Amino acid sequence: MLGGKALSSGSEKRSGLSEMKKKQGPPAQFITTQFNSILGWARKYSLFQYPFITACCGMEYMSAACAHFDLDRFGAGWTRFSPRQADMLLVVGTVTQKLAPVLRTVYEQMTDPKWVVAFGTCTVSGGIYDNYAVVQGIDLVIPVDVYIPGCPPRPETVLDGLLKLQEKIQHQEQEWRWKKRKP
C-alpha cells in the first residue's frame, strides 16, 4: 500500500464495547450490543462529508472524490456543503490563523454525531509551513478522529483513512437521544 498509513487517534477500538458488556445483565447486554453494532454499521456506511477545502490537498481531494479513485464506493461520496446535513468534517489543506475561527464555527455548527478527518500534513501538524501564519495542526482548534498523512496524500491513502474512520465508528460506543450519558 503506497504512502503512509492513516492513523486514527484515541482509537478506543475494543474498549467502548467491552465497558458496556460489563454493565448490563446477559439478556439486556445482548440487545444493546446488537443495537449498538447495527447503529454503528448504519452510520459507518452513510457518511455525508463536509469538504472544508482550502489549499493544494483540495486538488487531490478532487481526484479522490471523482470517478478514478471513487470515495462513493465506501458510502462517503455525497458532499453536503452545509454543516447541518454533514456527519464528517473533512478538513483539506492548510488552516491559517485567520481561518481558525471559521473552522471552529463550522465544527460547532455541525450536528451530532460528527467526526473530523484531517486530510494532509498541513492539517496534521502544520506541514512545511512552520511560521507566523499557519496553525500547527488543527487538533489545536477542533478534536480530530483520523489523521491522513501526505502532502498531498495519494488517493489510496485517503481511502485507507476513510476505512480507518469506518472501523472506529463501528467499534465506538454509539450515542442516541435518551441514552444515559456517562457522568
Place this chain on the structure above:
Amino acid sequence: MFLAFAVFGLLGLMLIFMNKFLGPSRPNPTKDKPFECGSPYLRDEINPFPIKFYLVAFIFLLFDIEVVFFFPWALIFKEMLASALIVMLAYLFVLVVGFIYAWRKGAFEWE
C-alpha cells in the same frame, strides 16, 4: 389494501421519527445561530429585505387559490347546465376586477 396502508404508513412514520429518536442532541450557543459560511455576521439584527417580495408573494397566493376552485368545476363541466357557466363567470369577473385594480395600482412593477 388495508395492509399496504399499514405497512407503508408505518414505514413512513418510522423514517420520520427514527432520526428524532436516534440523533443525540447536544445544543451549544454557536449551533443555534444561522450558518453563514463560518464567518462573523455582518448585521446584529435580522437582515431586512425589500417589501416588493412580500407583495408579489401575496398576490400570487390570491390568484393561485382562485385557480384551485376551477379544478372541481372543470371536472363536472360536461354534465352541468349552462347556468354553472354563468356562476363561474361571475366568480371570475370579481377576481378580474381585482387583478386590473392591482395592475393599475402598480403592484406588478418590479424596480
Place this chain on the structure above:
Amino acid sequence: MTRIQKEARPDTMLLNMGPSHPAMHGTIRIMLELDGERILNSEVEVGYLHRGFEKTCENRTYFNLLIYTDRLNYVSPLINNLGYAMTIEKMLGVEVPERAQYIRVIMSELSRISDHLTCLAAMAMESGAFTVFLYKMKAREFIWDVIEQTTGARMTTSYIRIGGVRADLHADFDTVLKTAIVETRKVLKDIHGLLDKNKIFLNRTRDIAVMTPEDALAFGWTGPCLRSTGVYYDVRKAHPYLTYDRLNFEVPLGERGDNFDRYMVRMKEMDQSLRIIEQAAQRLQKTPAGVLAQAFEPAEAIKASRLKRIKGGVNLSPNLEGSERDKYPGILSADKSYVIPPKDDTYTTMEGLISHFKFFMKGNGIRPPRGEVYFSVEGGNGELGYYIVSDGSDRPFRLHLRAPCFHIVAALEQLIRGRYVADVIPTFGSMNMIGGELDR
C-alpha cells in the same frame, strides 16, 4: 467593522459569501450588500490562505525553496518551478542543455493543461454542469499519470531543478504521452459539444462581467483573462524563453471579455498546448535518448568501490536523486557548482563525495552574486514573475512573487457590481483564483 458595514444602507441585506463556501474555493470571503437579488456593493476579503511564503523564503536556502514553489499555484506546479529555476539561472548565467529545455516545455505545457482543466471543471460544476466536472477530472487523471511517471509525484513535483531537470524521461514516456493526448482531445471535443451552444451556460456567462481592454490593463490583468478582452500579450511570445521561439503555436484572443470568452480562450489554449507538446515530443527524439539505469543498491556500490576502483560507472536505482550520470549532459547544465553531483561519483570517488557534501553544506551550495533580478514566465493565470534580491549568501535576501491572480481578483468588486448573486459564481470561477498564489 469592515468597509462594507460602514457604507451599507440600513435597509439592505448584508450577506457573507464566506471562506468555507463551495464556490469560493475555500479561501475568499465576499461580503455582499444586496437589494433583493441585485448586488449594490461588495467587498472581497482575501488572506485566508496567507501561509507566509515570502517570509519563509528568507529562511531557506535556494535549493530547499523548490518545494515551496510547487504549492504556490498548486494547479500548475511545474510552471512555478520553471519560473523559480529560470530566475536563478538568469542570475547565475547558467546555460541549460537543449534536451532539458524541451523536457521543461513539455512538462510546463502539461501543467498548463491541467490548470485550465481544473479551472473550467470548477467553473462548470459551480454553475451546475456536474458532468463536465467529471469528464475534466478524468482527462486530468491521464495528464497526471504522465507527470507522475516522469517526476514521481502527481502534483507537488519539484521536478524542474536549477540547471535542468531532476531525471530523464523514462523509456515508455511516448506511449503514456500519446494516450494522454488522445484522451484529452476526446474530452475537449465532448466539452465543446456540451457547453459551447448550451443555452443555460450561455445565459449564465455571455455578456456577464464584461471587462474592457483599458480596464484590464489598468488592473494589471495578464494571461487568459487579459487575452479574453482582445489584448495580445503572452509572455511566451513577448519575451520568448526556453525553446518557445522554435515551436509554432497561436495565441487565442477573445472579443468581448465576458465570462464566456474567458472560458473559450482557455479551451482554445488547451488545444494550442497539445500542439506544442506534440512538436516538442517529436524534436525530443532527435536528442540522444538515455537508457534507463538498472536498479542497484547504493550499499553494494560502496562495498564494490572499496574492493577496487569502479571502471565502467555504477548503475543506481533511477529514483535515487542524480543517479544517471551518463545522461547528465542531456538533462543538467555542465556548470558543476550549481548542480547536484551525480551519485555514481559520490558513492565511488572521494572528489564526488566532497563536492556532494560541499553542495549541501550550510553556507555553500547555490550562491548567486549580490544583486537583484526579475524574470517572468507565462503561468496558468498570467505573468508569473519572481523578483529576487540576493546578498551573496545561499539564502535569498528577499523573494517577491508577482501573483497574476492577485490582480485579476482585485477587479472582482467592479465586475459584479449591479449584477445578480447568481452571476458571482461563474465570474469568480472564470477568474481561476488559486489561494496559494493569491495570498502567497
Place this chain on the structure above:
Amino acid sequence: MEEKKTLDLLKQTFPAVVKEASTNLGDDVVIIDREGLLGLANFLINKPHEYTMLLDLTCVDFLGQKPRFEMVYHLFSLPQNKRLRIKARLEENDLRIASLTSLWKNADWLEREVFDMFGVNFEGHPDLRRIFMYDCFEGHPLRKDYPLRKRQPCIKFRE
C-alpha cells in the same frame, strides 16, 4: 541602443528626481527620490512611453542600512514591450510615499499588501487597511526584525 534613449530621456526631463539610471540583466533600472514618484509616473503612463501596466509593486527591508526600506515598482509598456524598474529609498522613521491608485487600479490592493507586510503608508490611498493578516494582529510580519515563528492566534487554542 533603443532603451538607452528612454533612460537618458528620463534623466534630462527629471534631473532632480532621477538619481541613477542603468540597465541590469536586461531590465532598465531607475533609482529616484521619493517625492518625484507621482510626477514620473504621470509622465510614463502617457503617450510617448505608454507604460500602461503596473506589473508589480513591492518593498524590500534592508535592516541596518540608513534609508532602511526600498520601494520597487515594475512598469510594463505594451507597445514597446519593455519593462522598467523604479526604486525609491524610504527612511524608517517616516515611511510615507505617494499612492499610485489614481493612475493604476491594481495599485489599491498591492499597496494594501505592502502596508500590511511592511507598514509603509501611502498618501492618497482610498482605504488603507490590512489585506492578508487579521485585525487583531500587531506588527508587520515581513520586516526583518519580526521573528519567523511569532504566532498571534486570534482564538483560544484547545490545549
